[in-house]
Amino acid sequence: MYAHTIREERFGDPVDAFCLEYVDTPEIGEDECLVAVMATGINYNGIWAGYGRPINVIDGHRRRGDHRGYHVAGSEASGIVYEVGSAVSTVKVGDHVVLHGGWWDCRCPRIRAGEDPMLTPSHLVWGYETNDGSFGQFTRVKAHQVLSKPAHLTWEEAAVYTVNGGAAYRGLFGFEEHRVRRGDVVLVWGGAGGLGTLAIQLVVAAGGRPIAVVSDDAKSECCRALGAVGVINRKKFDHWGVIPDWRDAEAYHQWLSGARAFGKEIWRVLGERRNPRIVFEHPGESTLPTSCFVCAEGGMVVICAGTTGYTASLDLRRHWMRQKRLQGTHGANTAQYRAFNDMIASGVVDPCLSRTFTFDQLPEAHQLMHLGQHPYGNMAALVGAPEMGLGREERG
Numbered sequence: 001m002y003a004h005t006i007r008e009e010r011f012g013d014p015v016d017a018f019c020l021e022y023v024d025t026p027e028i029g030e031d032e033c034l035v036a037v038m039a040t041g042i043n044y045n046g047i048w049a050g051y052g053r054p055i056n057v058i059d060g061h062r063r064r065g066d067h068r069g070y071h072v073a074g075s076e077a078s079g080i081v082y083e084v085g086s087a088v089s090t091v092k093v094g095d096h097v098v099l100h101g102g103w104w105d106c107r108c109p110r111i112r113a114g115e116d117p118m119l120t121p122s123h124l125v126w127g128y129e130t131n132d133g134s135f136g137q138f139t140r141v142k143a144h145q146v147l148s149k150p151a152h153l154t155w156e157e158a159a160v161y162t163v164n165g166g167a168a169y170r171g172l173f174g175f176e177e178h179r180v181r182r183g184d185v186v187l188v189w190g191g192a193g194g195l196g197t198l199a200i201q202l203v204v205a206a207g208g209r210p211i212a213v214v215s216d217d218a219k220s221e222c223c224r225a226l227g228a229v230g231v232i233n234r235k236k237f238d239h240w241g242v243i244p245d246w247r248d249a250e251a252y253h254q255w256l257s258g259a260r261a262f263g264k265e266i267w268r269v270l271g272e273r274r275n276p277r278i279v280f281e282h283p284g285e286s287t288l289p290t291s292c293f294v295c296a297e298g299g300m301v302v303i304c305a306g307t308t309g310y311t312a313s314l315d316l317r318r319h320w321m322r323q324k325r326l327q328g329t330h331g332a333n334t335a336q337y338r339a340f341n342d343m344i345a346s347g348v349v350d351p352c353l354s355r356t357f358t359f360d361q362l363p364e365a366h367q368l369m370h371l372g373q374h375p376y377g378n379m380a381a382l383v384g385a386p387e388m389g390l391g392r393e394e395r396g
């Protein structure tokens, strides 16, 4: 089959890291399915895999006994089931499906005992930590990764939402005390981005009041159309990054005035003096100190990435005195992916497909994302689907 591969000697920018090669079609195990990929989503996993950081994915494969020397990335897709393993009863050949990126071994005793698979040792991110992802004509997945394709979506629309949607769903509804409730103010960083566009819609669906942060006023309309009650342009502020040492009173107070001004901007766009009960974080190093500062007493900052860097700081005094929660989150479990897929299927959430690329253009799509020049929402690349707009099924 044809696949875009990544090899160690090409680690670097996406346009250099990816190369279209002719490789063996993956063989499946008894609990797995081979899926003919119709379209794939484009997300940061492909960029991180292509750079070999924060983890060297090829090295990871070698340690798990896979010595093929290449990695086929891609952690979300739509497609048609082509073959199923002998133990698979939940999926059949010919099913039109959507694939999520949570790979784990259902035979794990802790999973069988009811533990969240995301917190068990066999959990890996498919197409990132596992090989044979969705950037090939065929992909190999565990049967439990397979969801029904919403009938009203094209192949490309159906390919773009499980990575960001799963993470947004778990972040906003996965931590019991801090599930978004009716009336909650929720601050969403990168409101016009892949995660942000889906997170805004989830907050609205729960009756919450999302406030989006963007870097360009041109993105405001997109966020408002999705339901944001207010939009903040982060370019009006310059206090970003690690908090200066509190012993350096002048530098610390300069940072504090920046964070306070950002907090007041939240009150201004909201029309009342109220802090967000939940802050949906992913830029990381640059924004986490501010997120922790503006989060309401007893609220939660939930973080699933560190796109701007991994060394974040927070002022512990405000953290314990105001009893805030800083919660890491990653991917989703089956129930959460299914719940999100149902919201897409019922039309409550739109996948926000921004642009569809051809299979050949897949490295270019990643390069645009890497440079921050990609369009709002979520991008797709066609793989088996011959043209855009196919895959919508007639309703009876």
Ligand SMILES: NC(=O)c1ccc[n+]([C@@H]2O[C@H](COP(=O)([O-])OP(=O)(O)OC[C@H]3O[C@@H](n4cnc5c(N)ncnc54)[C@H](OP(=O)(O)O)[C@@H]3O)[C@@H](O)[C@H]2O)c1
Pocket: 043, 044, 045, 163, 164, 167, 189, 190, 191, 192, 193, 194, 195, 196, 213, 214, 215, 216, 219, 234, 282, 283, 286, 287, 304, 305, 306, 307, 308, 329, 330, 331, 332, 369, 377
């Ligand atoms: N752990 C998980 O399960 C999981 C799942 C999905 C995604 N992720 C990660 O989440 C991150 C975002 O993914 P995405 O698909 O949403 O990317 P995206 O479409 O590029 O959106 C990210 C947004 O972040 C904003 N941003 C960029 N630099 C920023 C900065 N310095 N300060 C504040 N905001 C900034 C940008 O909006 P503005 O410039 O308009 O502010 C951009 O639209 C990636 O690192 C990805 O790997 C993790």
